Amino acid sequence: MQHPMPNRLRRQAFVEVRGEQSAPLRPPLDFFSSSDSGRRSPRSFVSSLDSDRPSTSPATGGSTRVPKLPHTARTGKRQGQRGSMEKTSSRGGSTRAALSSSLPPFSARPLREDIPNWWNPPAEVLDAADRFDVRHRSLSARARTSLAQLERLPGQGRAFTHHTKDLRGVRFVLDKKTEAVRAISAKEKKAVEHTWDLLQSIWLPRRRNCDSRDFYDSEECLLKMLETDWGMAMASHKTDQFIGKNDERGVGAAAVEDAKGVMLKHLRLVYGTFAAYAALSGSADVFRMTLNSFSQFVEDCGLAEKGSTTCDKRHFDQLFILVNAGMPIPQDKFCHPRMLGRHKFMQCLIRSAAMRYVATGRVSRLSDALEELLQTDIRPRVSSECLLLEEADAFRKRHLYTEQMNEVLCKHEPSLRAIYAAFGTAAGAISTGELRSPDLLDYSEWLQFVESAALLDGRVTPRQGALCFLASRMAVINESSHDSRMRMVNLTFEDFMEAIVRMSCLKALPTVEEIDDEGCGNAAEFYAQLKASQTRYESFVNEYSQQGFNDPRQPMHICTDHLCQIIIHEMEVKIAKSGNYKGEVSTADVRRFIKITSTFG
Known part of the structure; x- marks a missing residue:
């Protein structure tokens, strides 16, 4: 992030933007003269500080322009360096005065005061200037303290060298937020978001079988x-x-x-x-x-x-x-x-x-x-x-064609297909033999199913059962065409599932919380326990049954799941499975159930 700065600030401050490398501090060309043989005496070092120091205080320029010691002077023979510093100390206060004069004055004015009147710097520049002033004053004080210690401890010249080195490194810095580069492994795969697709759901055959060729x-x-x-x-x-x-x-x-x-x-x-x-x-x-x-x-x-x-x-x-x-x-x-x-x-x-x-x-x-x-x-x-019919498509979109409903129906699909197949061959055709199909469920077979499964409980009437059947069919173009009329007077398996969902709207079904409060494992156990008291059962049914296909008191997929549990449990009890209820019935189980209910009513 760059901002216009006066030439004076550019000359006196090293601007470093985080994430970028700033130019290194370069000493004067004569600092490494051949006569020095790679090392310089403390006196010549002080002289170089005095000659290279900016005319104004360091606070105005961003940092003290003090050249770094040569590599050999910093990493060479330490005993020689210590000896040179001790010699300098022994010569009296003149050398220490020279060293002191190389440090910034205590009264260095803030960097803000050197901003020209014509420039209105942004807030981040002013904040950076304040941070520079605080750090510069702190490091200057440390350097002066280490210099004062040379009078008492002549062998502590390395501390002064260390602090002056830190002082040289003070920079005027603008913060810039950068994002770290993330290494991507060759084996790493991008996570794929899960999206539910109606075309891959249990409803797909409906699109192929209806006249609209759609859902x-x-x-x-x-x-x-x-x-x-x-x-x-x-x-x-x-x-x-x-x-x-x-x-x-x-x-x-x-x-x-x-x-x-x-x-x-x-x-x-x-x-x-x-x-x-x-x-x-x-x-x-x-x-x-x-x-x-x-x-x-x-x-x-x-x-x-x-x-x-x-x-x-x-x-x-x-x-x-x-x-x-x-x-x-x-x-x-x-x-x-x-x-x-x-x-x-x-x-x-x-x-x-x-x-x-x-x-x-x-x-x-x-x-x-x-x-x-x-x-x-x-x-x-x-x-x-x-x-x-006006609201049929809205009902399907809102309640049927959802991921949650698809999961519930797939969970109970084996039992639902067994029920559909067994009842589909249980009764005669409603009209002529031409409309009879062993692969479809006609209206009389649907009525036999809802009656034998105890879905008509007084509040859910045969007329409402008929409406579940009629509303679940897809539209047919020509009611006088043989093939179309077959679909009009019968339910496909997908129509049958919709009829079950619509029936769950009408039935009084327990919520998950009510099931937990009764200490039951599922809706079937709750219903069995509820029916033990006829008064309590009738009260529950009268309170929570609905007259239309409106939104029930809990999500529709939960209602459908609970109704499927109740239907399957009812069949398992009737065929006397000796308490071994697995929550699933086969076609043979359903046919046995039909035989029992037809015989004993």
């Missing part, structure tokens, strides 16, 4: 869903012409495209509402909406207006019958004559908007009527269950 229901996938369902809706019952007749612009592409744009805007709400009310059917088919479910939807959203000539309750019942009437379109291979699929539900929404807003003269365009229906009538009034 989430992508917008591109949802757009393809709309294109498929909207196309079938327009082809059925001349819905495209119906839109034109209920639009001031008449029949044409503009009215249809505007209505389609509104449907796209609220697409997740539409599909979520359909799935939630389809789950109310009470049958094994929770993928279509019955008349009772549709009537409940109309009532919850307040769509029917009593006494209205266009949208009374009976008009909505007639609407349900109308949409299901007639021959099904060829594209709908799984059409049901008394239930609504996705594209039929879209038809009901379009016609309901016309009944409530266009027929009553409130709006003149069907797209505006559809916007009012979805935004004003449906969204604020449906339950949170209808928003499952």
Whole structure:
């Protein structure tokens, strides 16, 4: 670090920056004359000090400009050096006076006083000047003390030489912070930071098996869903012409495209509402909406207006019958004559908007009527269950696709795969034999699992079990395609794991602290001890059960770990392993468990 300094300071001070080598102190050229033969007498030494000493005090220049003794004078015959000094002492006070005059005066003024008026030095320069003054005064005092001792102890000339040598070494130094150079070994390897990768997790097969080819229901996938369902809706019952007749612009592409744009805007709400009310059917088919479910939807959203000539309750019942009437379109291979699929539900929404807003003269365009229906009538009034699809990806990102959850699921993967495989072959198909697959878990098999594992405890209802199943599926583009419908009505293993995680949101599960307080080793032991008292168990369940997939009172991966422990322990107890509980079950163990629970209920 360099700073501008006056020439006078440069001449009188040796500036040394830490980390750099300063120029060595050079004696005058005549100091090593050939006549001296490498040594000089104390008198000539004193004379050289007097001649080489700066005209101003050393404090102004940074250090006393005293040349060093030749190497031979310092390291030569010490007896000769001692003798010369003793001779000098014996000659009286003249030599000591000369030596004293070579030292800096006691009243040397501070180095700060030699700073020119035009220069405003930085703080580090002033601090360095103060440090120089303090050290210079200290070493000067030591040199004078050793000189005074020569009167009493003539043989102590080496002490004076030592102190004058230290005095010569005083430098004006600016501190500069430098980093030490670290030697790097050839064998040393740079530490690699650990980063968790979803592509290397237990969830990877989900990306290959779903229609979106992603870990989430992508917008591109949802757009393809709309294109498929909207196309079938327009082809059925001349819905495209119906839109034109209920639009001031008449029949044409503009009215249809505007209505389609509104449907796209609220697409997740539409599909979520359909799935939630389809789950109310009470049958094994929770993928279509019955008349009772549709009537409940109309009532919850307040769509029917009593006494209205266009949208009374009976008009909505007639609407349900109308949409299901007639021959099904060829594209709908799984059409049901008394239930609504996705594209039929879209038809009901379009016609309901016309009944409530266009027929009553409130709006003149069907797209505006559809916007009012979805935004004003449906969204604020449906339950949170209808928003499952809207929040599905957020739930997955926050709770499923994490390193901690991956570790928990990998820990219990052998048991979970055994449960999935055993229950996947335990029951029949929900519809036709075409949808049966021994490699997948259908809805009836899922219900059998949650019932036999005692997951439905009064607070967690069969409907909530159905919602766990429905919300855990990835979106399918075409519900009328055989392959897509197979994935729609069944759970893959990755869907099954998500359903377990969602179930852990609903269950009343102990925290780590509560388990420790009870002196239990895990959640399974806590639950077994809790069930010993029916009153205490019911109180715990009523207090800590949840109604929705909200954040539980502890991290989700801990909830999932505890639920897996409880499920596995329940199976081990039922198959009577004689107290040898290892916290893991095989496929054979689960099949034995299914047989026992099916026989004895």
